Amino acid sequence: MKLNWISIGAALGALAVVLGAFGAHALKDRLTPEELEWWKTGVLYHMIHAIALVAFGLFARERNAGIAGKCFLAGTAIFSGTLYGMALGGPRWLGAVTPIGGVLLIVGWLAFAVAARRLKV
Numbered sequence: 655m656k657l658n659w660i661s662i663g664a665a666l667g668a669l670a671v672v673l674g675a676f677g678a679h680a681l682k683d684r685l686t687p688e689e690l691e692w693w694k695t696g697v698l699y700h701m702i703h704a705i706a707l708v709a710f711g712l713f714a715r716e717r718n719a720g721i722a723g724k725c726f727l728a729g730t731a732i733f734s735g736t737l738y739g740m741a742l743g744g745p746r747w748l749g750a751v752t753p754i755g756g757v758l759l760i761v762g763w764l765a766f767a768v769a770a771r772r773l774k775v
Contacts, residue, residue, distance in 0.1 A: 662727065696733070710723050713770065729755045729760075
């Protein structure tokens with residue numbers, strides 16, 4: 655099944671805006687400053703990689719480079735998801751899982767770079 659990275663990225667972008675607004679309004683008085691920073695970091699990386707998925711989708715339409723998109727998607731889910739979970743009172747051990755998402759995001763960027771390097775421009 656071929657994934658529509660542009661559509662996925664756009665949906666993730668909308669979700670990042672919703673979660674950012676939720677954190678700024680509904681959670682600001684309920685979270686500690688540390689937990690609110692986790693939330694903000696999760697939203698920041700979430701939005702950056704939503705935009706990256708849209709850009710990747712524009713690039714990947716004519717190329718077989720799905721590994722970068724899959725890494726961006728999984729990395730965003732793991733990295734931001736664990737930060738959201740901890741901010742909402744989830745177990746602290748989630749912080750040990752967060753770097754796995756970060757590594758996936760890095761691999762996604764490197765895979766995107768390698769795929770783009772193959773272009774003849």
